[in-house]
Amino acid sequence: MEINNPRYKKQGIHVMAAIFTVDHGITKILLVERKNEPFYGMWSLPGGALYNDEDLEDGMRRELLEKTGLVIPNLRQCSVFGKVHRSPCMRMIGISYFGVIDRFKVELLTSTLKTSNAGWFAINQIPPLAYDHQEIIQDALEKLKESIVESDILESLFPKEFTLPEIQKVYESILGVNYDRRNFRKRMLSLDLIEDTGETAKFGGKKPAKLYRFRKEKKQKRIF
Amino acid sequence: MEINNPRYKKQGIHVMAAIFTVDHGITKILLVERKNEPFYGMWSLPGGALYNDEDLEDGMRRELLEKTGLVIPNLRQCSVFGKVHRSPCMRMIGISYFGVIDRFKVELLTSTLKTSNAGWFAINQIPPLAYDHQEIIQDALEKLKESIVESDILESLFPKEFTLPEIQKVYESILGVNYDRRNFRKRMLSLDLIEDTGETAKFGGKKPAKLYRFRKEKKQKRIF
DNA sequence: ATTATATGTGTACCTTTTACACAAGTCAAT
DNA sequence: ATTGACTTGTGTAAAAGGTACACATATAAT
Numbered sequence: 001m002e003i004n005n006p007r008y009k010k011q012g013i014h015v016m017a018a019i020f021t022v023d024h025g026i027t028k029i030l031l032v033e034r035k036n037e038p039f040y041g042m043w044s045l046p047g048g049a050l051y052n053d054e055d056l057e058d059g060m061r062r063e064l065l066e067k068t069g070l071v072i073p074n075l076r077q078c079s080v081f082g083k084v085h086r087s088p089c090m091r092m093i094g095i096s097y098f099g100v101i102d103r104f105k106v107e108l109l110t111s112t113l114k115t116s117n118a119g120w121f122a123i124n125q126i127p128p129l130a131y132d133h134q135e136i137i138q139d140a141l142e143k144l145k146e147s148i149v150e151s152d153i154l155e156s157l158f159p160k161e162f163t164l165p166e167i168q169k170v171y172e173s174i175l176g177v178n179y180d181r182r183n184f185r186k187r188m189l190s191l192d193l194i195e196d197t198g199e200t201a202k203f204g205g206k207k208p209a210k211l212y213r214f215r216k217e218k219k220q221k222r223i224f
Numbered sequence: 225m226e227i228n229n230p231r232y233k234k235q236g237i238h239v240m241a242a243i244f245t246v247d248h249g250i251t252k253i254l255l256v257e258r259k260n261e262p263f264y265g266m267w268s269l270p271g272g273a274l275y276n277d278e279d280l281e282d283g284m285r286r287e288l289l290e291k292t293g294l295v296i297p298n299l300r301q302c303s304v305f306g307k308v309h310r311s312p313c314m315r316m317i318g319i320s321y322f323g324v325i326d327r328f329k330v331e332l333l334t335s336t337l338k339t340s341n342a343g344w345f346a347i348n349q350i351p352p353l354a355y356d357h358q359e360i361i362q363d364a365l366e367k368l369k370e371s372i373v374e375s376d377i378l379e380s381l382f383p384k385e386f387t388l389p390e391i392q393k394v395y396e397s398i399l400g401v402n403y404d405r406r407n408f409r410k411r412m413l414s415l416d417l418i419e420d421t422g423e424t425a426k427f428g429g430k431k432p433a434k435l436y437r438f439r440k441e442k443k444q445k446r447i448f
Numbered sequence: 449a450t451t452a453t454a455t456g457t458g459t460a461c462c463t464t465t466t467a468c469a470c471a472a473g474t475c476a477a478t
Numbered sequence: 479a480t481t482g483a484c485t486t487g488t489g490t491a492a493a494a495g496g497t498a499c500a501c502a503t504a505t506a507a508t
Contacts, residue, residue, distance in 0.1 A: 404499080
């Protein structure tokens with residue numbers, strides 16, 4: 001069992017990530033299947049024990065890469081979970097991160113992952129999870145909701161160019177609300193977060209939508 | 225050196241608290257003088273190593289009580305600091321909390337504290353601090369600013385009854401801005417956060433101010 | 449009584465948010 | 479080529495919320 005690796009035997013710091021995506025209007029989270037006891041075979045957040053000689057976020061990125069093959073540009077620290085018996089074996093302090101990733105990069109995942117079975121689960125169809133990971137996901141989802149309304153974290157979720165109806169669906173899916181198309185557009189354009197590319201989307205039936213991109217420089221401003 | 229106590233020798237979890245108060249319009253923070261190496265004699269945030277058999281917040285409260293004699297009703301988890309070399313001795317993961325306390329309880333502090341020299345410092349007159357505590361304070365202050373505009377954390381800062389000019393000064397001190405008296409009053413009363421007691425403040429010269437109290441039930445709502 | 453000082457109050461203006469309907473571009477079927 | 483179905487794009491009026499601003503009142507000190 002990897003936890004006996006002397007490199008981090010003397011500590012119980014566990015880093016883990018709640019990585020979200022939005023796939024066809026459904027908010028999903030990345031989970032991995034456990035290959036060791038305890039909770040063998042159950043699903044859990046990707047993560048693992050922090051090495052003594054690596055920074056927190058470095059450890060988080062290493063674990064994410066090892067377990068899922070993913071590199072997330074924009075990881076944010078979330079919360080600490082420290083109940084004495086949250087892990088059945090040894091005392092484990094869990095430190096959670098959250099982030100989002102472009103749904104088009106989902107393909108990347110299943111082809112490059114080496115160490116674990118991984119998959120995306122709709123946040124209202126999550127299987128029974130190891131440890132207190134269900135609680136950690138709920139917490140991370142709240143933090144994500146808070147952060148998308150005033151920040152650029154969503155950039156990681158989109159390709160370079162995207163349409164306004166697309167980004168609206170993502171907001172609606174994550175926040176669980178619906179917006180009027182005209183008002184959403186007005187609001188989104190009044191921030192200087194995104195800009196018109198001049199192009200229109202060729203794909204998709206019906207009327208072609210304008211393509212937008214994120215601006216390089218933007219002032220932070222509360223969105224909703 | 226307490227760090228050699230076998231109870232937590234095998235781990236490096238350090239909990240610490242940024243406790244703020246507002247004293248005559250000045251935002252201040254609670255610091256303690258270190259009695260051990262490293263950083264002997266320097267000031268630092270109150271805190272210490274977490275025991276293996278106590279929950280995070282329990283450890284935080286125990287340390288606060290031991291080091292300063294204070295009991296803070298409303299502590300909130302803040303951030304994690306995990307750089308490999310943030311502590312010169314062993315690897316230490318620092319977990320910060322923040323809270324506020326009534327300035328009238330400041331007296332309590334210096335009389336009951338047993339273990340450390342403690343004191344309140346204006347946040348723009350902080351002495352050189354041990355470890356990365358200066359950075360941790362800045363982070364905690366930002367979190368405090370975020371949280372007072374949409375929450376009831378300030379309850380711990382006031383006696384049961386208080387006047388509107390008093391609470392306005394507190395907001396202005398923490399957020400570093402000034403508000404129009406009429407507009408502040410209108411806004412504060414439009415939330416159902418506080419209620420009129422019917423009494424007026426006897427103390428203080430000039431025109432007596434109405435006394436308010438926090439309501440038992442209140443809906444969460446963004447204030448500024 | 450007069451003065452100095454801090455508190456309490458209302459209104460007009462401006463900005464932001466919300467509600468809401470129709471025209472236009474594409475694809476598919478005929 | 480025309481029609482129908484579908485999705486995108488656009489403006490305006492009403493409501494709500496935020497901001498600016500001046501004067502009367504209660505107390506304490508003189």
